[in-house]
Amino acid sequence: MPIDPDHLLTYAIPPVTQDYGPADIALYALSIGMGQDPMDLRRLAYLGAAGEARAMPSIATVLGHPGFWLADPATGVDALKVVHGEQGMTLHRPLPPRGRITARTRVTGLIDKGPGRGALLYSEKTIANENDAVLATCRGTTFLRGDGGFGGASEPVRAPHQLPDRAPDHVFDTPTRPEQALLYRWNGDPNPLHLDPAVAARAGFPRPILHGLCSYGCAAHALLAVLCDYDDSRFGAMDARFTAHVFPGETLRTEIWADGSFRTRAVERDVIVIGNGLFQHREGS
Numbered sequence: 339m340p341i342d343p344d345h346l347l348t349y350a351i352p353p354v355t356q357d358y359g360p361a362d363i364a365l366y367a368l369s370i371g372m373g374q375d376p377m378d379l380r381r382l383a384y385l386g387a388a389g390e391a392r393a394m395p396s397i398a399t400v401l402g403h404p405g406f407w408l409a410d411p412a413t414g415v416d417a418l419k420v421v422h423g424e425q426g427m428t429l430h431r432p433l434p435p436r437g438r439i440t441a442r443t444r445v446t447g448l449i450d451k452g453p454g455r456g457a458l459l460y461s462e463k464t465i466a467n468e469n470d471a472v473l474a475t476c477r478g479t480t481f482l483r484g485d486g487g488f489g490g491a492s493e494p495v496r497a498p499h500q501l502p503d504r505a506p507d508h509v510f511d512t513p514t515r516p517e518q519a520l521l522y523r524w525n526g527d528p529n530p531l532h533l534d535p536a537v538a539a540r541a542g543f544p545r546p547i548l549h550g551l552c553s554y555g556c557a558a559h560a561l562l563a564v565l566c567d568y569d570d571s572r573f574g575a576m577d578a579r580f581t582a583h584v585f586p587g588e589t590l591r592t593e594i595w596a597d598g599s600f601r602t603r604a605v606e607r608d609v610i611v612i613g614n615g616l617f618q619h620r621e622g623s
């Protein structure tokens with residue numbers, strides 16, 4: 339049954355209010371592979387190893403996470419075929435290490451790629467503090483592989499950032515662990531595609547794949563290290579496209595250019611898994 343674009347475009351995703359603190363931000367940092375060097379105090383700052391933990395900027399992508407709402411049969415979406423296509427975020431101010439936030443997620447667009455090609459669902463999440471000041475805005479593209487050809491518009495699509503045509507200036511490796519997705523899911527995405535081999539097989543993968551937002555967090559760590567010297571107040575915005583799946587246990591190598599362009603490679607298979615990346619410093623930092 340084709341999806342009903344009007345229903346999806348107006349689908350009411352409930353707002354999420356969340357109290358978070360040191361345990362949540364440490365879980366997030368561990369689940370994106372931070373803390374593997376127990377001698378590096380700059381990384382360990384994000385785990386609260388010495389003093390209060392700092393919030394990794396990319397935790398904005400999971401704070402107030404609405405969950406895997408596309409699995410609701412009322413959306414009409416073939417949830418088994420859903421993959422995360424693109425992710426962006428802008429931090430308007432540094433995220434405090436603890437607090438109460440309210441996240442509001444809404445669908446902002448739906449693009450029909452045609453029968454057999456899929457559809458793109460654009461969404462936006464804003465995170466506000468108790469004074470209603472917006473801390474961060476997150477932008478997502480969900481690739482609905484099984485839902486093209488519903489008769490919708492094929493424009494406008496977001497143009498992906500073009501990377502420089504020269505070798506990167508820096509590389510930063512993050513080894514992931516075979517059980518990475520089992521830990522990462524506790525940030526709010528229990529999609530069985532990442533956990534259950536039978537579900538992964540039905541979706542067309544030989545084994546469960548890593549959450550896109552986990553790979554995104556690994557890349558954010560690389561950008562924080564290389565371009566911000568672990569100072570989260572300098573982290574402004576980050577946009578990227580998920581170009582191929584990642585298997586937990588692979589090493590993610592983020593290749594970074596001085597202008598903020600980046601991409602991430604799964605080293606063992608030599609496949610670009612995040613492409614078209616663009617990082618920006620916070621204005622004035």
Ligand SMILES: CCCCCCC[C@@H](O)CC(=O)SCCNC(=O)CCNC(=O)[C@H](O)C(C)(C)COP(=O)(O)OP(=O)(O)OC[C@H]1O[C@@H](n2cnc3c(N)ncnc32)[C@H](O)[C@@H]1OP(=O)(O)O
Pocket residue numbers: 406420421422423424451455458461477478479480481483527529531547548549550551579580581582583584
């Ligand atoms: C906030 C949102 C939250 C969403 C959460 C969802 C729940 C999560 O638990 C799910 C996950 O985390 S899944 C894991 C992470 N994602 C992935 O592994 C997907 C990796 N990418 C792919 O498989 C393919 O690129 C694929 C399948 C994406 C596209 O592959 P192809 O079909 O081969 O694409 P191609 O033929 O090259 O291009 C078709 C048209 O689509 C555009 N496009 C390609 N990749 C895109 C992408 N990643 N995002 C957006 N658009 C994309 C192309 O430009 C092309 O457009 P056009 O026809 O206009 O040229």
